[in-house]
Amino acid sequence: MSTGTNNFSATPTVVVLQHATHPERDKQFRAIAVSSEFLKANRKMLRIRCTQCQMSLEKPLKCAKCKSVWYCSRECQKKHWSTHKPRCHEVERSSGALKFIRMFILNPLLMSFLKIGVAIDCDLIDNPRIGFDVPFGVRVDIAIEPSDVLDFAGLYLGSKSVGEKLQGMVQVNAMAQYELTPERVDKWREARARHDAEGFAKDPVGLVDFIDSTCTEHSGNAATVELHVPRVILDIAKAREPFLLVSAVTGAETRKPMSAMLCLETINMHIRADKNNQLYLRTEMTDQDKQIIRAAGRNEDTHLARLLQAKIKREHLYADIAQLIPRVV
Numbered sequence: 001m002s003t004g005t006n007n008f009s010a011t012p013t014v015v016v017l018q019h020a021t022h023p024e025r026d027k028q029f030r031a032i033a034v035s036s037e038f039l040k041a042n043r044k045m046l047r048i049r050c051t052q053c054q055m056s057l058e059k060p061l062k063c064a065k066c067k068s069v070w071y072c073s074r075e076c077q078k079k080h081w082s083t084h085k086p087r088c089h090e091v092e093r094s095s096g097a098l099k100f101i102r103m104f105i106l107n108p109l110l111m112s113f114l115k116i117g118v119a120i121d122c123d124l125i126d127n128p129r130i131g132f133d134v135p136f137g138v139r140v141d142i143a144i145e146p147s148d149v150l151d152f153a154g155l156y157l158g159s160k161s162v163g164e165k166l167q168g169m170v171q172v173n174a175m176a177q178y179e180l181t182p183e184r185v186d187k188w189r190e191a192r193a194r195h196d197a198e199g200f201a202k203d204p205v206g207l208v209d210f211i212d213s214t215c216t217e218h219s220g221n222a223a224t225v226e227l228h229v230p231r232v233i234l235d236i237a238k239a240r241e242p243f244l245l246v247s248a249v250t251g252a253e254t255r256k257p258m259s260a261m262l263c264l265e266t267i268n269m270h271i272r273a274d275k276n277n278q279l280y281l282r283t284e285m286t287d288q289d290k291q292i293i294r295a296a297g298r299n300e301d302t303h304l305a306r307l308l309q310a311k312i313k314r315e316h317l318y319a320d321i322a323q324l325i326p327r328v329v
Contacts, residue, residue, distance in 0.1 A: 033273075034278075039279070048070050051070055052076035053076050065089070066089055067097075067098070103280040110267050114172075117259075118206070118227065120263075124136075124237070138175060138178070139176050139208075140174070140211065141174040142211065142213075143213045143307075144213070145171050147272065147275075152293060155294055158294060170271055170281040175261075191205050192205050202231065205226060205228050207227060209224050213289065213292055242256055243256050265314070
């Protein structure tokens with residue numbers, strides 16, 4: 001169902017988008033980015049568990065249709081099918097989202113910003129019980145969008161001049177708390193006990209579900225990882241030092257208060273600055289990826305379109321595009 005459209009046919013309109021890159025961006029990226037060698041060397045450190053029996057997997061078997069769940073054997077896949085069937089949807093990307101989620105999780109800089117955002121959003125600073133005797137879970141929605149913001153604008157505005165082959169990149173569209181099911185609470189308890197045994201009894205622990213664009217608001221497949229939030233992250237979140245932003249057009253500096261959403265914006269800008277795919281978070285866009293952006297441009301009332309519209313409204317890169325989103329009264 002659509003609540004409105006960006007219809008420019010009644011009154012011809014010329015949309016001019018100004019985009020500039022700060023001259024120091026590449027230098028700043030090289031100064032702080034994790035090396036590709038580090039990511040390659042640590043790929044095997046992140047073990048995947050069988051969706052059915054939770055066995056740690058060396059060579060996981062993935063669902064051929066959705067590429068979003070993994071098994072140790074055909075037998076476990078058959079046992080899990082009745083649960084997985086309603087959530088299984090065809091995807092165009094042959095590798096699914098796992099390789100991007102893995103590279104994101106292995107990246108200490110990206111995960112640090114995510115943990116700061118989680119600490120703020122989940123009230124880990126002011127409530128000493130959360131992550132200790134009170135479990136918490138966070139849903140992180142990721143998507144693929146064009147690495148060139150002008151291609152993004154073209155898709156959003158329904159332009160027919162956008163090329164067929166577009167380089168895409170991972171972006172975090174949303175982060176939200178969710179209530180853990182009894183099964184997830186058991187997983188959290190295991191994670192809490194393991195971190196206690198490893199000497200991290202004073203640090204909060206939670207679960208994070210990384211959700212890709214094949215999922216809906218209430219169903220889909222998730223890559224679940226344990227989230228250990230060390231004391232240094234809590235101290236940064238508690239200090240709430242403002243973020244310094246510099247305009248690429250005017251050079252003007254502005255300071256924005258630290259927030260969970262600003263942490264996500266910082267993650268997205270860092271990934272965008274990676275022109276040479278050093279972080280392994282770039283890929284060719286599929287038609288499914290493009291359709292999500294077009295749906296947001298048409299103001300369609302779908303979960304993924306709403307997430308993207310909210311991202312456009314809050315991140316300064318999309319300021320010109322945000323003005324084109326109709327207000328729903």
